[in-house]
Amino acid sequence: ETGVTQTPRHLVMGMTNKKSLKCEQHLGHNAMYWYKQSAKKPLELMFVYNFKEQTENNSVPSRFSPECPNSSHLFLHLHTLQPEDSALYLCASSPKLGETQYFGPGTRLLVL
């Protein structure tokens, strides 16, 4: 297992719920990323943080709200999601931007 952990591993939520995904890295990395992985589609980069500052928002709907309180923790706050948002959400980190990314195990999200 990598030094990137994600909780919860599985989440089922209704469209009106509010939930948060958590990512923690124990690798001393400075950059963190959120990806969405849907079946038969490429991994989609959602957000990038570098030294706690957001450097990339890849046209993600506002119902997804990231938060990076420090270089080790990354959250993805979810609000009024749609069924098509059901996917595996992966967190990754890298020592610096552009360097090798290390992925967590993901959170499998189902929106009903």
Added chain:
Amino acid sequence: QQQVKQSPQSLIVQKGGISIINCAYENTAFDYFPWYQQFPGKGPALLIAIRPDVSEKKEGRFTISFNKSAKQFSLHIMDSQPGDSATYFCAASEKGFQKLVFGTGTRLLVSP
């Protein structure tokens, strides 16, 4: 321009055979080409990577072949084993660029 096209979508190989997965890109500014391996329930893990200054890189049973003029690169798994059964993703990025662009993945099954 930013796409990475990966084929085949799925692959079945006999134990001991050679598995070959191909990727093609358009953006000539790409200069880092990693391959990731993902097992069910896990996040992608870096397997092997190449930069365009070499045409081949080998690590154990895994080899990347790179053809800069054709803008193609491929992963070869020699002496494929059942434990290699996983989904493989190629990716590409520009120097200093934080974004990895992923292929759609190849699901490999190595039959005993």
